[in-house]
Amino acid sequence: MAFKNISKLVAILIFTVGILVSCKEQSPNSNMDQAISNEGHPNLILTKKGVSHIRQKLGQVPLFDKSLEAAKQEVDLEIGLEIEVPIPKDFSGGYTHERHKRNFLMLQKAGVLYQILNEEKYAKYVKDMLMEYEAMYKTLPVHPQTRSYARGKLFWQCLNDSNWLVYVSQAYDCIYDYLSQEERDKLENNLFRPFADFISIENPQFYNRVHNHSTWGNAAVGMIGLVMGDEDLIHRALYGIENDGLDPDAKDNDGGFIKDKEGRAGFLANLEEPFSPDGYYTEGPYYQRYAMYPFLIFAEALDNVKPELKIFEHKDGVLLKSVHALLQLSDADGEFFPLNDGQKGMSYYSRELVTAVDIAYYYGGKNPELLSIAEKQDQVLLDDTGFAVALGVNDGAIEPFVKKSINLSDGPNGNQGGVGVLRTDTVELVFKYAAQGSSHGHYDKLSFSLYDDGEEVIQDYGLARFVNIEQKGGGNYLKENTTWAKQSIAHNTIIQNETSHFEAKYEVGSKFHSDLYFFNIENPNVQIVSAKEQNAYPGTDMHRTMAIIKDEDFERPYVMDIMRVNSETKNQYDLPYYFIGQVVKTNFSYNAPKLLKPLGDKNGYQHLYLEGEGKPSGSNTMLSWLNNERFYTLTSATDNKDELLFTRIGANDPEFNLRREAALIMRRKNADNTIFASIIETHGGYSPVSELALNSNSNVSEIKVIYNNAAYTALSMTTVNDKTKLFILANEEASAQTKHNLEINGKNYEWTGPYHLIKTD
Template sequence: MKLTNKIVIPVLFSVLFLGLISCKEQESNQTEDVASTEADGGHPNLVLTKNGVKEIRKHLGTVPIFDKSLAETKAEVDAEIELGIEVPIPKDYSGGYTHSRHKLNFIMMQKAGVLFQILDDEKYAVYVRDMLMAYAKLYPTLPVHPQTRSYARGKLFWQCLNDSNWLVYTAQAYDCVYDWLSAEDRELFEKDLFVPFAKFISEGNPQFFNRVHNHSTWGNVAVGMIALVMDNDALLKDALEGLETDNLKVGMKDDDGGFIKVEGQKLGFYGNLDEPFSPDGYYTEGPYYQRYAMYPFLIFAEALENVKPEMKIFEYKDGVLIKAVDALLNLSDANGDFFPLNDGQKGMSYYTSAVVTAVDIAYYYGGKNPGLLSIAKKQDRVVLDDTGLSIALGLKDGLEKPFEKKSVELSDGPNGDEGAVGILRSDNLEVVFKYAAQGLSHGHYDKLSYSLYEDGEEVAQDYGLARYVNIEQKGGGNYLKENKTWAKQSIAHNTLVQNETSHFQGKYEIGSTHHSEKYVFDVSNPKLQVASAKENNAYPGTKMQRTMVFITDDSYSKPYLLDIMKVVSDNSNQYDLPFYYLGQIMQTSFDYEKLNTPTVFGKSNGYQHLYKEAEGVSDGSNAKLNWLLNGKFYSVTSATSKGDELILAKIGANDKDYNLRNEPGFIIRKKNAKNTVFASVVESHGAYSAVSEFAVNAYSHVKQMDVVFDSDAYTAVEIETDNDKKQIFVISNLDNDPDSEHQLTINGKALAWTGAFTLKALN
């Protein structure tokens, strides 16, 4: 059976169904009031609450987005009940039948539990009970999963991570039917299923449970959720604080190369709140895994708030969980897709169910921010609990306001002092500039890298991860070897590579001890937005500083991006600066020779996956590349030195299984260079209509651009456009005080300004 995310319900059915529920609710108000009073302190009390159920029933039929979500869920679960229960012997990786079946089972159990509470129809409780009975019989007979790839194998699934998913959702189902079940059934489920399940995840796999990582967050929350249902204080303590065990040695590694434990590190749910989140709510693994982790973080926080409000979990670390939702939404493009920083699959967006939950919870517990209502309206569904009802009522009352995505800098590190991700936004263009920490085991070796978007479409890309999630044909749906050999390597990103070696030698144990440094982030002037950062540890003896500038010139329809990469080294090196544009080359300003047979670019560090398709040599003038993408024209104009190699490359070498996307790149290579500056201007400047067959503004507006000054203290770039306007941008490399006064003479012209940078008109 193929289960779609959205089942279309005939309008007549929805109206009749909701009308019947509304009538039933009216007839039983008095009975429910008595039952609610008598059962205070009972179940459900994790996510759904007794008072919440009462409020939901009262509003059914009057809250369109909630009613629609309820009708879709009912049709979905009814179809599964009709098919019957199946709990197969586990054998598959992600995407395989047994994996998918067990995943669907826990999702359907959770939904059925909710339907039982809201609709008061025992068939849903029976479904949950019978499913749990099947698992209670199966689980004690299971060895560890037969697939051996994971560092922590589960029983139902190939890794403990997915077993934890199962328990997080199933705990909610158990909570919903807890009071309905007989005492004998509850005793059986807890003795044969839930307690052994929780202890297997935790005590049986301390290398999985006692760790700071999104995997462990799921494990901690799984144990914590079932502990709350069973009122098991010992398991709850393990969930919140981690295990007290000597089985883990300091520096022990997992199969991703990440440290499981370091000296003095806080573990458990609190540890996973303290370490990965910055005070701004940025999650160090990146938005793809922040999206994945937000569900357990927030669903457990909601449960703790309901069961143990004295913990004030939403106030922990200055309300970081609510801030994290705002940060996550800001880490998405105009279409709602998350920027693929670190390991991130492209196309993952805030329409995923985890972020629906996150938005609803953040709205309910975070002061009812009306901007979140506009996101919920786009998501077009809510969770079926107190928080979802709150969203539905807010939308019904017309309270939503636009969620404004502005230029923002999100700090990294538990104290916010381990670099950052800077996002510059101007006129539907977005620059994502990464100068953050390593990002745990999902981090990439891409200090000072950037990507560029327009109207939600990538223009200059970050490759993202090398994985086809849950597609069994591709490595069982898991990470492919090319994730390490290509996607994580520095050359796979728009950043500087020295001597064909990745940052920190591509070694986690080195990269995890360093981070880039914030230098300037100033977006106070929307026509001149500047982000600058430094990296001094990626290559010993070499210092890099990159400055990204959005410049708005009223003579043109779009702002343009100035990119300055300054390199200072103790030694002479070979430097490569790739630019991974997407689209079709229209023209170049430089001569090149296209190779009849593309050659493999290098032997290791990602170079073995690049084809050199064409190459030229700079005569010292600007190198311009003009291309077409999605009906828009773009150009990059780069200052070069005589003898620089200009290489047109393509991804896909040494890729016998076609695991990589065959996408283009433009690489400027400087040989035997010590100190140097790479400077480029990237423009969006025109459009083409295949219907009218007209090309408008197809050519770059940049006539000339040059690095006109460079010293330890200052770097200056002059830009001349086709309207004969000349401007010079200068940045102070050593003094970022916004109140400092500077004076500098360049080519006979005296410049004076206040602050770390300036843009001056020269004519």
């Protein structure tokens, strides 16, 4: 026992000297001269105090006990098998990729199990596997797959290598004191430091930029630095690599800029640039979800080891705000809206969001609403934060998490557009007027998607990728992500002359953003968002206003959509609505071609089959469809010269990489200044059991634009029962205090604010 104490004392002295020697480069704004917490290990996500508290309460906190037992069963099964550390060769989804991924997940779980259960078999499992990696890594070449701009060693890209080190650093922290000094030296000198140097110094194009990839790299280098007490690595994690030799204006082959606008890199720059003050992450919810793990797990480790950094207070607490913003960007079922590159079905049940909810609860004032999400997730982290959440659930402190209408700004200062979400009890409308979204952004200014009880009604396509399915492009992005999913025609927005916004050029699109005109949810019966776009097409201005309106004359809330276009030249405009479901009825005739042909030859049009072509039968066009036992109707004010095109995704797709989904496109040719106005209804239902259809017909008999100039637009809508509604929009003055007076068809209307909705019958 005395020998062990002496050894620990010697280790502390060596550790302290190492810190003093390694502190070479200091940021003028940092407190890096303060010594790393010397309370011992674990100290990243578990603390000695936390472990003691958890051990005392084992068997008394059901949600934590359940999570612990699930991890124990999983790791015990792995321990019963032979450790396997194969030579890397595969893309995502391939055997070696998935084996190394499973290894780092099991290592992390085994580490925390060792601390909580104090059973040596878990520490031995971690040690034995790490020694296998140490033996292999010393001579491991760069990964044989050459697709990535930054190839890893264990994985085909440095991103996944960073995933590995983020998780493994936690395992190493948990068994640090179990290992001898000789064993630690061996791992640190032959595995961990070379690993950290490889993903950072040897790959600055990956590490020294602002992107979710770099966030993983920063967290990986920083967390292993915290475990080892290596101030050089911690500094590198927080502030990036100095004098990296990169062109400050360079871009990687993923289309992302290397550094932020101030030329900074590192973890703190990745906190500053991608997040708006509201916590919106510019790449979109899917990648915000992915990045939340390294952001929050590294922040937790920093707060435990270097509390003087006050990382959770950085940028007015943006990390904690971001968790709430992300939860608000999910539908009624908890699935994230697929803005930009986003896989449908990803939800707050993912392991990253378990981490996010637990850490946000622990460090964010223990908001009881987060406990309701944690209860649905039905699992917690096996650390201090997860234990606090489980205690809160056990103590009955739960309050419902309220999803509400919300407007989230984009850009580091919140002045680069944003995303508006309008909500009623059942209907959710997502309106995108944001910045480009970095390399994962899509070219779809003023686009929208619509949900009813968590089901898509008008859809956003999301990404073209089969994540981790090796048979589909190695699990990576498919070429159709560029030729289809990112193109403007893949979204519910205006396309001019069959050309995508900004000609789908990242360098151009990244310079601009749409601007919020107004967002108003004060009246729960009229929730409305309006934004303008002036740069998608030179010489063309677009202004779109969307609202969810509750009206006693309608069974359910309806959506109003007004898209105004003003251009210096005459153009062709296409406005698609990607409806989900089976066509039930139209009020126009159309011809179905005997031979399906693509609608165009580029800009995404080459992927659309033309399935039907017609013209409006009058001043209104109506399409009804059925989906999930409910009816929907789109009614639009149209011109007799308009073209109506039924299309379906799937042309020029020989490998069946795209989903075969339908759209109705309204096409208007030879127009400069024009307006598209529509109403979308949710109504009735159909029971396949009783075989009864209820209220299957639209409640709208007519929609008409009765006034439109630079200053005002007025839309009238008449129901089948001859009830008429009038909506007036002020196009140039959005102030809520401005008074308006307008004469329409001999009648005078007065109101205050940017819009006016009245019944005129």
